[in-house]
Amino acid sequence: MLYFNKLIMKKxxxxxxxxxxxxxxxxKPKVTYYPINAQLKAAFNxxxxxxxxxxxxxxxxxxxxxxxxxNASVNNHxxxxxxxxxxxxxxxxxxxxxxxPLPISNIVQxxxxxxxxxxxxxxxxETKIYTxxxxxxxxxxxPYHDPIQLTNLGGPVASYSETSRISNIYNTFNLxxxxxxxxxxxxxxxxxxxxxxxxxxxxxxxxxxFFISPDAGIIKMRLNHPQDTIHRVxxxxxxxxxx
Numbered sequence: 001m002l003y004f005n006k007l008i009m010k011k012x013x014x015x016x017x018x019x020x021x022x023x024x025x026x027x028k029p030k031v032t033y034y035p036i037n038a039q040l041k042a043a044f045n046x047x048x049x050x051x052x053x054x055x056x057x058x059x060x061x062x063x064x065x066x067x068x069x070x071n072a073s074v075n076n077h078x079x080x081x082x083x084x085x086x087x088x089x090x091x092x093x094x095x096x097x098x099x100x101p102l103p104i105s106n107i108v109q110x111x112x113x114x115x116x117x118x119x120x121x122x123x124x125x126e127t128k129i130y131t132x133x134x135x136x137x138x139x140x141x142x143p144y145h146d147p148i149q150l151t152n153l154g155g156p157v158a159s160y161s162e163t164s165r166i167s168n169i170y171n172t173f174n175l176x177x178x179x180x181x182x183x184x185x186x187x188x189x190x191x192x193x194x195x196x197x198x199x200x201x202x203x204x205x206x207x208x209x210f211f212i213s214p215d216a217g218i219i220k221m222r223l224n225h226p227q228d229t230i231h232r233v234x235x236x237x238x239x240x241x242x243x
Contacts, residue, residue, distance in 0.1 A: 034087035037118035040142045042243070043214035044113070044120060046070065046092055049242035052217065053099075054234040062100035062237070065111065069093040090115040118142055136188045137162070140212060144169060144184050162190040173211060175220060175235060180213035202227070216241060 051066035072090045092113040112133075114121040119138040146166050166186055173183035189207040204227055211220035221234040 034085060034117045036088045036090065036115055037142065040115060040118050040120065041090070043142060044217060045090060045115065045243055046094075046113075046217065047242040050240060052239045053237045054221075055237050057233045057235055058231060060101070061098060063096050063234070064099050065094050065096045067092060067242075068095050087116050134190075134206065135162075136164070136208075136210075138164060139188075139210070140184060140186055142214075144182075162188065164188050167209070173213065173219070175211075178236075180215045180219050182215075183211055183213040183219065185209060185211050 046067050047070050048067050051064060053062060053064055055062050070090070070092050073088070090113075092115075094111040094113065096109040096111065110125050112123045114123070118141050120140050120142060122136045122139045123133045124136075125133055144166070164186065166184060168185040170183040170185070171181070173180045187207065187209050190205065192204040206223075206225045208224060209220075209222040210218055212218050216236060216239050219236040221232070223230055223232045223234070225231075
């Protein structure tokens, strides 16, 4: 699926993710209404004016990630698959732009954060060979506990197998001399075999690691997408958080 730039498309994408989580993870009758966890909102609900500057320790490249839109919808997502629930939902759009070295690259990437229940989901368009959005679904549950395992998923968007797991939780994490509290290290790996009902010539696979703290959000990313020759280790240099 090509990058979606309208809020309604974002909502539908994350709704598909949510449906998958609920179907996979719930055997009891569903409740009527799912609010967003207050601690999740307090920690990660970034407003316009928020930015992060990362440096890739492999290439030396610097990129700016900044919030360009924050949209919240309250109690208006209705399950069309028969579950009969409603939920609160937040969608945050983040833009990435290369700022160093000069000349500045004209390649623009987007990251979409979705929040519901106690779950943070991220979708990104940063791929070359695979033209769909990579979905980290879920990215984390907050307060932290082992993310729900999603495997052998399929549907109108893609057919893939995904695993999300916690590697470590650090009371304090030292990133190049800066200390961040309550940091989680989470690994996401996946093998995508089809998109939009069209099989891929070869499965698209990746294995990425994220270090996330409520102090500053994602403070470090190790991205490994062999088919796209994407090998980066983004480390946070400076940031401004607006909530």
